[in-house]
Amino acid sequence: MKRTxxxxxxxxxxxxxxxxxxxxxxxxxxxxxxxxxxxxxxxxLNNIQVIADDLLKNYEQIKKLxxxxxxxxxxxxxxxxxxxxxxxxxxxxxxxxxxxxxxxPLQKKRHTDEFLRTxxxxxxxxxxxxxxxxxxxxLSFAIHKYFHDLGFTYVHTPIITGSDCEGAGELFQVTxxxxxxxxxxxxxxxxxxxxxxxxxxxxxxxxLEGELFALALGDIYTxxxxxxxxxxxxxxxxxxxxxxxxEMAFCNLDEDMDSAENFIKFLxxxxxxxxxxxxxxxxxxxxxxxxxxxETIVSKKFIRLPYTEAVSILKQSGKKFNYDVFFGADLQxxxxxxxxxxxxxxxxxxxxxxxxxxxxxxxxxxxxKTVAAMDVIVPRIGEIIGGxxxxxxxxxxxxxxxxxxxxxxxYWWYLDSRRYGSVEHSGFGLxxxxxIMMVTGITNIRDVIPFPRTPGSIEF
RNA sequence: UCCCCAGUAGCUCAGUCGGCAGAGCAGGUGGCUGUUAACCACCGUGUCCGUGGUUCGAGUCCGCGCUGGGGAGCCA
Numbered sequence: 001m002k003r004t005x006x007x008x009x010x011x012x013x014x015x016x017x018x019x020x021x022x023x024x025x026x027x028x029x030x031x032x033x034x035x036x037x038x039x040x041x042x043x044x045l046n047n048i049q050v051i052a053d054d055l056l057k058n059y060e061q062i063k064k065l066x067x068x069x070x071x072x073x074x075x076x077x078x079x080x081x082x083x084x085x086x087x088x089x090x091x092x093x094x095x096x097x098x099x100x101x102x103x104x105p106l107q108k109k110r111h112t113d114e115f116l117r118t119x120x121x122x123x124x125x126x127x128x129x130x131x132x133x134x135x136x137x138x139l140s141f142a143i144h145k146y147f148h149d150l151g152f153t154y155v156h157t158p159i160i161t162g163s164d165c166e167g168a169g170e171l172f173q174v175t176x177x178x179x180x181x182x183x184x185x186x187x188x189x190x191x192x193x194x195x196x197x198x199x200x201x202x203x204x205x206x207x208l209e210g211e212l213f214a215l216a217l218g219d220i221y222t223x224x225x226x227x228x229x230x231x232x233x234x235x236x237x238x239x240x241x242x243x244x245x246x247e248m249a250f251c252n253l254d255e256d257m258d259s260a261e262n263f264i265k266f267l268x269x270x271x272x273x274x275x276x277x278x279x280x281x282x283x284x285x286x287x288x289x290x291x292x293x294x295e296t297i298v299s300k301k302f303i304r305l306p307y308t309e310a311v312s313i314l315k316q317s318g319k320k321f322n323y324d325v326f327f328g329a330d331l332q333x334x335x336x337x338x339x340x341x342x343x344x345x346x347x348x349x350x351x352x353x354x355x356x357x358x359x360x361x362x363x364x365x366x367x368x369k370t371v372a373a374m375d376v377i378v379p380r381i382g383e384i385i386g387g388x389x390x391x392x393x394x395x396x397x398x399x400x401x402x403x404x405x406x407x408x409x410x411y412w413w414y415l416d417s418r419r420y421g422s423v424e425h426s427g428f429g430l431x432x433x434x435x436i437m438m439v440t441g442i443t444n445i446r447d448v449i450p451f452p453r454t455p456g457s458i459e460f
Numbered sequence: 461u462c463c464c465c466a467g468u469a470g471c472u473c474a475g476u477c478g479g480c481a482g483a484g485c486a487g488g489u490g491g492c493u494g495u496u497a498a499c500c501a502c503c504g505u506g507u508c509c510g511u512g513g514u515u516c517g518a519g520u521c522c523g524c525g526c527u528g529g530g531g532a533g534c535c536a
Contacts, residue, residue, distance in 0.1 A: 029495050036495050049496075066487090082494055107471065107486050108497065114528060115471070170534090205536090230534055231461060243536060322532085333532075386536065431536030444529095445536095456527095 001074070007043035009087055015077040021048065021089065022097075024125065025069045027108045035062060039073065039089075042124075045131055045277045049080060049088040061096055067108055068100035068125070113447050120451050120460050128285070131278035132448055135271060136436050142270040143223055143244055143432075146263060152219040152246065157206030159225065162198055163410050170229040171201035172239075202227035206245055207427065208361070208414050211390060214247035214425055215417050221246040223432075231455050235444040236382065238433065240453040247427035253363075253372040253389040256426035257349050260376050260385050261302045263430070264347070268297045271439045279440075287441025293379065294439065296346050303348040307331075307370065310339060310350050317343070330357045333382055340377045347378045360400040362388040363424075374428070381438045387428020394418040 004019045023041030030036075033054045038047040050073050052062050065071065075089040082088070105119050106126060116123040123129040147154065160174050175194050182189040191199045206222040213220045226243045246259065271279060272294060283290040305313075314325040314335055323332045331350065340348050351374035355364060362371035372389035391397045397418055401408055408415065436448040446452040451460040 027496080027498095029493090029498060031493060031495060034494085036498095038496075047496095051494085080494090082496070084496055102487050103470070105470070109471075109485060110497090111471065117528090226536080228535075232534060233461085234532080234534090235530080237535070241536070383536065429536060434536060 003072075005043040006039065006041045006046070006048045009048055009077060009089070010044065010046055010085075012077075012087070015079070015087070018074065018076055018092070019089065020072065020074050021050075022072045023048075023070070025065050025067060025071060025100075027067055028063075028065050030063060035059075035065075037062075037065060037071070037073075037091075037094075039071065040125075040130075042130060044134075045127060045281060046085075049082070049085055050075065050091050050094075051088060052091045052094055056091060056094060058094065058096065061099075062094055064099055065096065066100050066102060066104065068104040068106060070097035070100075071095065072097055113444060117446055117452075124450070127281060129447070131281045132436070132440055132442060133450065134278050135275045135440060136448065138275050139267060139271060139436065139439065140223075140432075142267050142274075143221075145270075146266050147219075147221045147246065150219065152221050153213070153217045155206075155210060155213045155217075155220045155222050156224065157203070157209040157213075157222045159203055160196075160200050161203045162196060162200055163208075170231075171204060172227050172229045174200045174202060204228055205243070205429065207247065207429065208411075210245050210247040210427060211361075211425065212413070212417055214249045214427065215421070215423065218250075219246070219248045233455060235446075236434065236437075238445050238449060238452050238454055241445070241449065242432035244430040244432055245427060247425065249423055249425045251389075251426040252424055253351060253374060253426060256387055256389060256428060257302075257304060257351065257374050260374070260387060260428050260430075261347075261349070264376065264378075264384070264435075265298050267435060268294050268439060272298070282440045282442070290441045293441075297378070297438075300346050302376070303344050303346065305339070305348055305350050307350055307353045310335075313343060314338065328354045328356055336375075336377045336382050337379075340382075341379045345379065347376060349374050349376050351375075355400075358388070360397070360404045360406050361390050363391045363393075364396050364400065372426075376428075378438055380443075381434050384434045384438060385428050385430045387426065389424065389426040392418060392422045392424050394422065 001020045003022045004016065006021060006023060009016065009019060009021065021039060021041065023039040026038040026040050026047050028035055028037050035052045037050040037052055039050050040047045052059065056062060072095040073089060073091050074093040075091040077087055078090055080086060080088040106122055116126065116129065124133055144154065177183065177189060177194050183193040184190055203226060205226060206224065210220060210222050222245045224242065225240055227240050229239060230237070248259065308327060310331065311325055311327055317338065319338060321334050323334065325335060352365060352370040353373045354369060355371040358371050358373050362373045364371055374387050375383050376385035378384050391400060394415065397415065398408060433445045433448050437443065437445060440448065442448050446454065
């Protein structure tokens with residue numbers, strides 16, 4: 001007999017025939033002549049209540065079922081006379097797969113996120129983390145659905161790269177050389193003897209390769225892991241995280257901002273429609289204001305704010321900031337939070353940044369002072385998307401590379417794309433974990449990724 | 461990397477002025493009960509993060525270190 005998922009049972013309109021369910025015991029309560037077992041199999045947030053009668057031949061063993069134990073139950077489905085659930089299972093036979101000893105760290109009470117992080121291998125068995133990771137999965141699917149329905153092509157850009165990609169962050173080196181005894185050339189490691197014949201790193205962004213494919217297939221996106229070895233110790237940074245990077249040919253900054261806004265709105269709406277139960281948990285226990293925030297994101301048009309106007313709003317706010325605001329200064333977290341959380345109280349897209357604070361590939365505007373860059377700032381999370389129209393003019397691009405000290409020789413292939421049929425194009429990057437944080441209200445990035453990698457921490 | 465805070469039972473935390481180490485939950489035993497964070501009674505639980513110092517005496521005060529958290533920088 002095939003097992004039925006608990007989700008299927010809980011959602012069914014009428015009682016199914018005899019069912020077989022398998023799962024883990026969340027809690028057990030004994031009554032006079034029977035025992036209530038709350039069983040969860042991860043298919044949904046809710047447990048199913050199993051009634052185990054003392055006539056079952058292994059009832060003495062059943063009474064020893066502790067939180068975390070695994071069982072297989074054959075039983076019949078009945079409307080529950082008790083409060084709190086529609087259906088329950090009257091067990092005909094309970095096969096105990098394994099009884100969990102009492103040192104099982106998860107108890108039927110609330111644990112702190114910090115403690116659960118030390119047992120990342122077990123935390124998906126809790127309500128909150130089960131819900132978070134089901135939402136993560138749903139939103140991954142939503143990303144593919146969004147782009148697929150719009151006719152985008154999914155591109156797998158390389159994980160291992162040979163170029164210090166745009167200096168977007170500190171790099172993890174990939175090597176097969178013996179670090180204790182590397183082959184030397186002029187007293188330095190001889191990378192010609194390394195696996196690829198030159199120094200290699202984990203990718204910090206698939207953008208440059210993504211551009212090459214956009215300039216062939218039109219609209220493309222990447223969705224994969226990204227690695228940065230920055231010594232960042234914050235609730236918003238991880239050394240390994242997932243990023244979505246669409247890239248669109250024949251697309252200018254305005255259209256880029258439109259697609260970023262539509263994209264976020266679609267994802268949030270998708271979560272509201274498809275993660276109702278799991279989302280409810282977060283609205284109830286994690287962030288009481290969550291549904292309001294999400295509704296605002298879906299319904300209100302994002303504010304579009306040129307950088308220079310952002311600067312004057314901040315100057316005129318009369319608020320004292322730790323960092324000075326002036327044209328040419330990068331906006332600090334406190335500035336972004338003020339704009340999104342206090343001033344506008346909704347998502348804001350800031351665009352046309354000074355070129356001095358942005359990378360070489362962003363398109364220089366006619367004023368020659370700013371570039372066609374845009375950041376989407378959302379309340380509580382801060383920057384969730386960073387994007388730009390790309391510099392498609394070869395002379396401007398090579399000029400900017402020289403200015404910012406990027407080697408033309410290393411990027412000959414990137415420059416080729418501006419030499420042969422160059423067209424205007426744009427794209428952006430969305431931090432997937434930050435999206436999950438925004439949608440769930442979870443405040444630490446370590447709690448939205450199954451096994452977080454941060455400085456000094458790579459257990460599991 | 462910088463600033464701030466914390467580390468005490470399996471978990472969450474209290475511990476006053478430096479003077480015998482505490483509670484709730486979890487666990488065990490018994491009872492009661494179509495229960496649902498079940499309930500009631502009883503029982504056990506310690507490298508007080510490590511290290512050096514001050515002191516008659518340190519969980520408590522001081523130095524150094526480790527780990528965790530919050531904030532900042534860097535960014536997604």
